[in-house]
Amino acid sequence: MLEEIAAGEGRALVVTSGGLIGMAMRIVMGLDLPAMAHCCLAIENSSVHRIQPLPSGLALTQFNALPHLDTPERQHARSHL
Numbered sequence: 001m002l003e004e005i006a007a008g009e010g011r012a013l014v015v016t017s018g019g020l021i022g023m024a025m026r027i028v029m030g031l032d033l034p035a036m037a038h039c040c041l042a043i044e045n046s047s048v049h050r051i052q053p054l055p056s057g058l059a060l061t062q063f064n065a066l067p068h069l070d071t072p073e074r075q076h077a078r079s080h081l
Contacts, residue, residue, distance in 0.1 A: 021049055043064055044066060047064045
């Protein structure tokens with residue numbers, strides 16, 4: 001699915017769970033299962049991740065960003081799993 005989305009024109013927004021984000025990271029970064037599981041533990045709810053198509057293949061260019069929760073009054077809304 002990653003290749004199909006990357007082959008499309010323009011930007012794509014995909015909303016999914018941490019498990020699928022972890023699997024996408026595994027594919028893009030060539031991670032083994034233990035490394036993927038370790039990365040998944042860090043994924044916060046509502047975090048933003050970016051995968052960009054490059055001539056050399058897909059690249060993870062943003063991981064676990066929370067710009068919408070970075071203000072002091074929104075810190076309470078950060079959560080894991």
